[in-house]
Amino acid sequence: MTSRFDFQIAATDGAARTGTITMQRGTIRTPAFMPVGTAATVKAMKPADVRAGGADIILGNTYHLMLRPTAERIDRLGGLHKFMGWDRPILTDSGGYQVMSLSELTKRSEEGVVFKSHLDGSRHLMSPERSMEIQRLLGSDIVMAFDELVPTDTTRDIQAKAMERSMRWAKRSREGFDSGEAHAARAALFGIQQGALDEGLRKTSADALIDIGFDGYAIGGLAVGEGQEAMFGVLDYAPGQLPADKPRYLMGVGKPDDIVGAVERGVDMFDCVMPTRSGRTGQAFTREGPINIRNARFAEDTGPLDPECRCPACQGWSRAYIHHLVRAGEILGAMLMTEHNLFFYQALMADLRDAIAGGALKTFANDFRARYIREKQQ
Amino acid sequence: MTSRFDFQIAATDGAARTGTITMQRGTIRTPAFMPVGTAATVKAMKPADVRAGGADIILGNTYHLMLRPTAERIDRLGGLHKFMGWDRPILTDSGGYQVMSLSELTKRSEEGVVFKSHLDGSRHLMSPERSMEIQRLLGSDIVMAFDELVPTDTTRDIQAKAMERSMRWAKRSREGFDSGEAHAARAALFGIQQGALDEGLRKTSADALIDIGFDGYAIGGLAVGEGQEAMFGVLDYAPGQLPADKPRYLMGVGKPDDIVGAVERGVDMFDCVMPTRSGRTGQAFTREGPINIRNARFAEDTGPLDPECRCPACQGWSRAYIHHLVRAGEILGAMLMTEHNLFFYQALMADLRDAIAGGALKTFANDFRARYIREKQQ
Numbered sequence: 001m002t003s004r005f006d007f008q009i010a011a012t013d014g015a016a017r018t019g020t021i022t023m024q025r026g027t028i029r030t031p032a033f034m035p036v037g038t039a040a041t042v043k044a045m046k047p048a049d050v051r052a053g054g055a056d057i058i059l060g061n062t063y064h065l066m067l068r069p070t071a072e073r074i075d076r077l078g079g080l081h082k083f084m085g086w087d088r089p090i091l092t093d094s095g096g097y098q099v100m101s102l103s104e105l106t107k108r109s110e111e112g113v114v115f116k117s118h119l120d121g122s123r124h125l126m127s128p129e130r131s132m133e134i135q136r137l138l139g140s141d142i143v144m145a146f147d148e149l150v151p152t153d154t155t156r157d158i159q160a161k162a163m164e165r166s167m168r169w170a171k172r173s174r175e176g177f178d179s180g181e182a183h184a185a186r187a188a189l190f191g192i193q194q195g196a197l198d199e200g201l202r203k204t205s206a207d208a209l210i211d212i213g214f215d216g217y218a219i220g221g222l223a224v225g226e227g228q229e230a231m232f233g234v235l236d237y238a239p240g241q242l243p244a245d246k247p248r249y250l251m252g253v254g255k256p257d258d259i260v261g262a263v264e265r266g267v268d269m270f271d272c273v274m275p276t277r278s279g280r281t282g283q284a285f286t287r288e289g290p291i292n293i294r295n296a297r298f299a300e301d302t303g304p305l306d307p308e309c310r311c312p313a314c315q316g317w318s319r320a321y322i323h324h325l326v327r328a329g330e331i332l333g334a335m336l337m338t339e340h341n342l343f344f345y346q347a348l349m350a351d352l353r354d355a356i357a358g359g360a361l362k363t364f365a366n367d368f369r370a371r372y373i374r375e376k377q378q
Numbered sequence: 379m380t381s382r383f384d385f386q387i388a389a390t391d392g393a394a395r396t397g398t399i400t401m402q403r404g405t406i407r408t409p410a411f412m413p414v415g416t417a418a419t420v421k422a423m424k425p426a427d428v429r430a431g432g433a434d435i436i437l438g439n440t441y442h443l444m445l446r447p448t449a450e451r452i453d454r455l456g457g458l459h460k461f462m463g464w465d466r467p468i469l470t471d472s473g474g475y476q477v478m479s480l481s482e483l484t485k486r487s488e489e490g491v492v493f494k495s496h497l498d499g500s501r502h503l504m505s506p507e508r509s510m511e512i513q514r515l516l517g518s519d520i521v522m523a524f525d526e527l528v529p530t531d532t533t534r535d536i537q538a539k540a541m542e543r544s545m546r547w548a549k550r551s552r553e554g555f556d557s558g559e560a561h562a563a564r565a566a567l568f569g570i571q572q573g574a575l576d577e578g579l580r581k582t583s584a585d586a587l588i589d590i591g592f593d594g595y596a597i598g599g600l601a602v603g604e605g606q607e608a609m610f611g612v613l614d615y616a617p618g619q620l621p622a623d624k625p626r627y628l629m630g631v632g633k634p635d636d637i638v639g640a641v642e643r644g645v646d647m648f649d650c651v652m653p654t655r656s657g658r659t660g661q662a663f664t665r666e667g668p669i670n671i672r673n674a675r676f677a678e679d680t681g682p683l684d685p686e687c688r689c690p691a692c693q694g695w696s697r698a699y700i701h702h703l704v705r706a707g708e709i710l711g712a713m714l715m716t717e718h719n720l721f722f723y724q725a726l727m728a729d730l731r732d733a734i735a736g737g738a739l740k741t742f743a744n745d746f747r748a749r750y751i752r753e754k755q756q
Contacts, residue, residue, distance in 0.1 A: 040702065044709040046694075069677065069702045076678060077698055085694050280709075299447065300454060316424075316463050320455055324418065324447045331422040331658075331709055 005188040005215045007247050011357045015239065015266035018356040021247060024186050025081070025141055026088040028056040030247060031263045031356075033349045034091055034271040035342055039064045040074070040084040043276050044331070044338045047086040053311070053339065054346030057089040057142075059271045062134050063098030066124070067117050071137035079139030091142035091271070093251070094131045094173070094192075100149050110165065112146075128169045132176030136183045143189045144218065145173035152196045152226045163194040163201050166220075167208040174212050188215035190249060196221055197230055199237055206241035216247040219267070223252040232261050239266035256285060256348055257374050260365050263352050275341035280334045282326045285344040289373030293337065298323040311343035383566040383593045385625050389735045393617065393644035396734040399625060402564050403459070403519055404466040406434040408625060409641045409734075411727045412469060412649040413720055417442045418452070418462040421654050422712045423720070425464040431689065431717065432724030435467040435520075437649045440512050441476030444502070445495050449515035457517030469520035469649070471629070472509045472551070472570075478527050488543065490524075506547045510554030514561045521567045522596065523551035530574045530604045541572040541579050544598075545586040552590050566593035568627060574599055575608055577615055584619035594625040597645070601630040610639050617644035634663060634726055635752050638743050641730050653719035658712045660704045663722040667751035671715065676701040689721035 002024045009019040021028040035042045035050055038061045042050045050058060060080055065071060077083050080090055099105070099115050107114040112127025131146035147166035150158055170191050177189045191209035195201030209217060219238050222231050231253075239248050249269035250262050259270055275285065282294040286306035291298075293305070304314035305322065313322070313336040325333030355364035380402050387397040399406040413420045413428055416439045420428045428436060438458055443449060455461050458468055477483070477493050485492040490505025509524035525544035528536055548569050555567045569587035573579030587595060597616050600609045609631075617626050627647035628640050637648055653663065660672040664684035669676070671683070682692035683700065691700070691714040703711030733742035 039706050039708060040699070041708050041710045044713070046710070046713070068706060069698075073678060073698075077680060077696070083696075083699050083702075085699075300451060302455060318455070318461075320447075320451075321418070321461050321463075324461075328417050328446060330417060330419050331712055332419045332424070334709055335422070335424070335713070 004186055007216070007245065009245075011359075013356040013359050013361040014264065016263050016352075016356050016361050017266065017268060018353045019268075023089050023141055023188065025090075026056060028089060028269075029349075029353060030268040031259075031349055031352050032056060032269050033259070033345045034059045034269065035345075036061070036271055036273045036276060037084065037086070037090075038273075039068065040080060042338075042342075044280065044334045045276075045342070047084065049312075049339060050086070050342065051088065053343040054350060055088075055342070057091060058086060060090050060092045060138060060140070061098060062092050062095035062131060062138070063102065065092075065138060066095065066134050067119050067122075071134040075137040075139075081139055089141040090139075091190075092135045092138055092140035092144065094144040094146040095126055095134065096131070096146050097149060097252075099126050108148075110168075128172035129176040132173055132180065136177075136180040136187075139183075141187055142216070143177055143187055145170045145189065145191050145214070147192045147194060147220060149194075149221060149224075150196070152221065152224060152230070154196070156196075156198060156201070159194075159196040159198060160201055163196075163205050166192065166194045167205060167212075170209055170214075171212050174214070190214055190216040190218050190247075192218040192220040192251070193238065193242065194221050197226065197234055199234075202234065202238050203241050206238075210243060214246070216249060216269075217242040218249040218251050220251055222250065223254050223258070223272075228255075228258055228261070231258070232265065235262055235265040235267065255374060256345070257369060257372055259345075259348065260352065260368055263356075264361060264365055275345045276338050279337035279341040282333075282337070283341075284322075284337055285341050288371050289375070293319060293323050293326050295323075305337075305340050306344065309340060309344060309347070311340050313337070313340040313343075382564055385594070385623065387623070389737075391734040391737050391739040392642065394641050394730075394734045394739050395644065395646060396731045397646075401467050401519055401566065403468075404434060406467060406647075407727075407731060408646040409637075409727055409730050410434060410647050411637070411723045412437045412647065413723075414439070414649055414651045414654060415462065415464070415468075416651075417446065418458060420716075420720075422658065422709070422716045423654075425462065427690075427717060428464070428720065429466070431721040432728060433466075433720070435469060436464060438468050438470045438516060438518070439476060440470050440473035440509060440516070441480065443470075443516060444473065444512050445497050445500075449512040453515040453517075459517055467519040468517075469568075470513045470516055470518035470522065472522040472524040473504055473512065474509070474524050475527060475630075477504050486526075488546075506550035507554040510551055510558065514555075514558040514565075517561075519565055520594070521555055521565055523548045523567065523569050523592070525570045525572060525598060527572075527599060527602075528574070530599065530602060530608070532574070534574075534576060534579070537572075537574040537576060538579055541574075541583050544570065544572045545583060545590075548587060548592075549590050552592070568592055568594040568596050568625075570596040570598040570629070571616060571620065572599050575604065575612055577612075580612065580616050581619050584616075588621060592624070594627060594647075595620040596627040596629050598629055600628065601632050601636070601650075606633075606636060606639070609636070610643065613640055613643040613645065633752060634723070635747060635750055637723075637726065638730065638746055641734075642739060642743055653723045654716050657715035657719040660711075660715070661719075662700075662715055663719050666749055667753070671697060671701050671704050673701075683715075683718050684722065687718060687722060687725070689718050691715070691718040691721075 191214035301319035
């Protein structure tokens with residue numbers, strides 16, 4: 001029988017590592033990018049095409065799924081994998097971020113959070129125990145602890161209190177996860193480090209999580225508007241505060257150059273809506289930076305979205321055609337843009353893994369940055 | 379070299395026929411259903427999946443394409459086939475129907491029609507000559523003559539005048555088409571019979587078209603709200619007024635039972651937005667009639683959209699999942715519904731062809747009607 005959760009580092013290069021996570025539903029090559037499948041679908045993509053792009057694992061959103069179609073319904077229908085037709089690993093977030101950013105909070109206490117659904121205004125309780133229950137009902141492979149978020153521009157005292165509560169909730173998450181024995185026997189649980197931009201708080205948080213013990217460790221509370229410089233500032237020390245023999249997951253990151261810099265600093269896993277969401281609005285990633293395909297300069301451009309890309313969209317259709325589709329609001333435009341962007345991200349991860357394995361990450365990263373213009377060219 | 383346009387009837391059964399149209403870009407099995415690719419895309423589908431569903435030919439809309447991205451741009455980009463990635467035959471309509479139904483007409487005369495774009499209010503002239511030019515620029519394989527439409531509930535005098543003008547325009551269409559020699563050497567031109575619900579006008583129109591001479595003959599002016607009974611009333615005589623050795627095309631039809639009845643009456647080709655458009659709004663076709671997948675009764679239905687369907691959507695996903703996707707407004711919902719509906723239509727056409735070839739059309743059609751409930755079940 002395949003192990004429940006086994007992380008093997010095949011090679012390191014500076015702080016960066018490449019390896020594999022082996023789970024019952026499949027192997028995850030790291031550094032890994034997880035496409036976001038919010039509402040039981042990676043938007044505008046069939047699962048087979050997500051896989052063909054190179055994804056070993058996708059992310060599902062607890063908050064969205066608990067509200068529609070509900071975790072209980074997904075459980076009755078055989079779990080999230082069967083429901084959406086993806087048989088490889090799924091990581092589910094805890095719901096905490098969306099509860100606090102998308103819904104109207106009506107109560108926040110040590111017990112948990114009461115919130116109103118953004119869909120119909122109905123009231124729901126979210127707590128560490130409930131989050132574990134929902135992720136179990138979904139049939140998640142990698143379950144995230146439920147934590148409390150505060151903005152990075154609040155006071156150190158507020159950040160410290162939120163971090164401390166998050167650590168108490170991490171322990172309750174561990175207990176809640178372990179109580180679901182059949183699920184715990186095959187799934188993994190990740191803790192989430194908090195502490196905003198404060199190295200001391202980050203260290204306290206890391207130690208508390210290590211004391212509880214998790215299969216992997218996420219770096220939370222970043223990519224919330226603090227900017228790349230501040231984020232990299234935290235990533236200069238945060239990964240080193242976490243166990244070297246466990247995967248490190250930077251939640252909600254990011255742009256391609258964010259990922260390159262985070263991998264250089266020792267991060268193993270990423271998720272972000274960037275390739276899917278921005279694809280639907282007309283932003284295509286290329287080796288030279290993102291382009292806005294709606295721009296008039298692409299109206300008669302017969303080249304592919306990215307001349308160096310080998311994705312199906314770039315093999316089959318021109319910038320001119322996709323420009324037309326996106327301008328006309330055609331669904332196929334969203335499909336082709338998403339397919340390309342996901343493929344671009346996965347190709348970047350493959351390049352990063354190869355560079356680390358070959359001891360050439362610094363050269364690769366510098367070459368990447370020399371060409372890549374972060375901001376969208378109009 | 380493959381022939382320009384060769385229609386061979388392999389078998390007949392009553393008034394119905396099955397055969398093939400051979401053109402340079404491919405063979406069309408008849409009776410044929412042509413998915414509608416309005417704006418250079420069959421909405422929510424990749425061309426390879428349209429083909430995998432069984433389509434031999436698709437339809438492009440002259441009106442939409444002339445406005446965006448314009449026929450001239452498509453010509454500069456190498457033609458519609460290359461632009462959208464479909465290398466088999468494309469039939470283009472004349473633009474007449476959309477000019478008169480979607481745009482604001484500013485002038486209607488013997489010369490043609492001046493109209494305002496529904497996109498930006500810009501003014502355009504449409505005439506038989508301009509329609510032929512646009513369809514040539516698009517690189518159409520089957521070009522439709524430009525005609526004038528009037529509602530079926532107008533007076534016989536109005537209908538007669540519109541039909542007579544359409545026959546003059548048919549002659550100008552023939553001349554315009556023939557003047558594009560390189561295109562005319564590989565493409566086909568169809569005339570369109572008019573005459574509303576009047577057998578005498580239909581006969582006059584048919585004779586005028588035959589006198590001009592076309593590769594195929596469309597039955598126009600139906601499926602515009604007159605109802606199935608009135609439409610079948612015309613189809614009881616109209617196909618017989620047209621040459622037996624040329625394809626007959628019923629424009630804009632229709633629901634599955636409309637198609638069955640029209641095939642029984644001798645029609646060879648169809649197009650309709652029904653499978654694509656209704657798929658995007660939640661209507662799925664089944665052997666027992668259409669269902670509204672948004673209905674709460676499908677929320678935990680683990681069966682496929684249609685238990686007898688072999689399409690990819692029915693092989694991979696449940697009604698419960700697609701119900702969730704469509705309710706959540708997910709693009710994948712539109713993709714799976716469209717794929718299923720197009721597959722359903724093409725499977726029906728294949729069944730009709732087989733039934734005609736086997737001399738069993740009447741049995742097939744009666745069995746179909748005995749099960750199929752035309753109106754959507756809520």
